[in-house]
Amino acid sequence: MDSLLIYGSYGYTGRLIVREAVARGGSPVVAGRDGRAVAEQADRLGVEGRTFDLESSDLASHLSSFDAVLNCAGPFVETAKPLVAACLEAETDYLDITGEFPVFECLRQHDAVAREAEATLLPGVGFDVVPSDCLAAYLDEQLPEADQLRLGIKGGGGLSRGTARTLVEHLGDGGVVRRNGRLIQVPTAFRTREIDFGGGPEHAVTIPWGDVVTAAHSTGIESVEVYAAAPPWATRGLSAVDSLGWLLERRPAERLLKRLIDARVDGPDERELATGSAVVWGEVTDEATGRRACARLRTPNPYALTAEAAVTAAERVLDRGRQISNGFQTPASAFGSGFALKLEGTERELVTAPDRSDDPDESTQVAAESE
Ligand SMILES: NC(=O)c1ccc[n+]([C@@H]2O[C@H](COP(=O)([O-])OP(=O)(O)OC[C@H]3O[C@@H](n4cnc5c(N)ncnc54)[C@H](OP(=O)(O)O)[C@@H]3O)[C@@H](O)[C@H]2O)c1
Numbered sequence: 001m002d003s004l005l006i007y008g009s010y011g012y013t014g015r016l017i018v019r020e021a022v023a024r025g026g027s028p029v030v031a032g033r034d035g036r037a038v039a040e041q042a043d044r045l046g047v048e049g050r051t052f053d054l055e056s057s058d059l060a061s062h063l064s065s066f067d068a069v070l071n072c073a074g075p076f077v078e079t080a081k082p083l084v085a086a087c088l089e090a091e092t093d094y095l096d097i098t099g100e101f102p103v104f105e106c107l108r109q110h111d112a113v114a115r116e117a118e119a120t121l122l123p124g125v126g127f128d129v130v131p132s133d134c135l136a137a138y139l140d141e142q143l144p145e146a147d148q149l150r151l152g153i154k155g156g157g158g159l160s161r162g163t164a165r166t167l168v169e170h171l172g173d174g175g176v177v178r179r180n181g182r183l184i185q186v187p188t189a190f191r192t193r194e195i196d197f198g199g200g201p202e203h204a205v206t207i208p209w210g211d212v213v214t215a216a217h218s219t220g221i222e223s224v225e226v227y228a229a230a231p232p233w234a235t236r237g238l239s240a241v242d243s244l245g246w247l248l249e250r251r252p253a254e255r256l257l258k259r260l261i262d263a264r265v266d267g268p269d270e271r272e273l274a275t276g277s278a279v280v281w282g283e284v285t286d287e288a289t290g291r292r293a294c295a296r297l298r299t300p301n302p303y304a305l306t307a308e309a310a311v312t313a314a315e316r317v318l319d320r321g322r323q324i325s326n327g328f329q330t331p332a333s334a335f336g337s338g339f340a341l342k343l344e345g346t347e348r349e350l351v352t353a354p355d356r357s358d359d360p361d362e363s364t365q366v367a368a369e370s371e
Helices: 012-023 035-045 059-063 076-090 101-108 111-116 130-142 161-170 211-219 232-243 246-264 270-275 302-318 331-335
Strands: 004-007 029-032 049-051 068-071 093-096 120-122 148-155 175-179 182-186 192-196 201-206 224-229 277-285 292-300 347-352
Touching: 004 012, 012 029, 012 035, 012 302, 029 035, 035 049, 059 076, 068 076, 068 302, 076 093, 076 101, 093 302, 101 211, 111 120, 120 302, 120 331, 130 148, 130 211, 130 277, 130 292, 130 302, 130 331, 130 347, 148 192, 148 201, 148 211, 175 211, 192 224, 211 224, 211 331, 270 302, 292 302, 302 331
Parallel strands: 004 029, 004 068, 029 049, 068 093, 093 120, 148 224
Antiparallel strands: 148 277, 175 182, 175 224, 192 201, 201 224, 277 292, 292 347
16 A cells, blocks of 8 residues: 555544554555654654645645545545645545535535546545445445435444544534435434334434435435434434524634543544444435335444545555546445445344335345345
8 A cells, every 4th residue: 555645644533544554564654734743653653754734835746646645634624625636636536534514515526627637536435424325325226216315323432532623613504404406404403203223213313414415426316314313302402502593602612612622532442442333224215106225234433444444445446456436436436335344343234125016015124234
């Protein structure tokens, strides 16, 4: 993996990703804006380090000798644009681990220019959105005529500082759903429903996740909602974020929350990484016939999965034999719906297979599969 540059390599998730890449025998070049942190990491791991910030006017010249850049520096609303622009100039493939829907939408709009530059743009190669994107594509294969997709996430196993800061960055932005091909701004916690993540029905609430962009690209389904498991009291709290006029006081409150996060949030420790788990649930329906398919995907700790998924995705993009298409890609459009099952500890279960007879209420139960 000599021609991979990992930017934001010394952050919590960047470190996990670099560790995984090196453990596989790769020698990625580590990079970021803090020269001391880069040098310390590069020396410790015996790899090359590069220091530059994203305001640098000659950003493309830092990237032109690499086949691919894997961006781990978030919030990605701040880092993706300059790195993508530089990658397109340098004709270098771009990957990242964002989960932020505005970033996915922005990169999707760079599709044509990326094709012209013969570069691949592959955001979301972490827990957001590898399992949900692959599950969406799998469900679409089960019911190709489906026109509605709902996804649900139940995560466990700790939060990193960067994830918490990214959540704060987007607090007060409200929610988003996809309806008939358009991204629609909706209030925070706009809709609730019960979802069975495997242990019986649980309360879940809409969240503005990247799948509203990526799942539509992977499946062609143009109505998408994403939910997260959350107790009812949390739903009321999220709704209050809107009604308290958060927007008016946003910047000072954001600064305070970020200071608290920096002081108190440290990311999952080794035990949490080894023991945490998550479940992604998905359901597709065809409104006209009422046919429906539903499936679940179990994963290990989201950060452990992110490290493995990101390195596997980067290896595949660098593997010339695989010929990943140029332009905007999602994990499933690049590698197929089975990609998530290649990752350790994942297991998929088709809960409700669509009935092929004329009776839409008849459905069959199908057993779990993994690789
Ligand atoms: N897709 C997923 O499932 C998934 C999983 C894990 C994390 N994430 C996302 O990944 C991001 C990083 O998370 P983390 O836990 O690694 O956070 P972290 O420990 O705070 O690390 C963030 C890294 O990004 C760098 N960075 C931030 N803003 C930058 C900028 N404007 N220019 C250059 N470098 C910048 C930081 O460098 P400095 O220290 O120099 O500021 C640091 O290296 C977050 O947005 C998080 O939400 C996504």
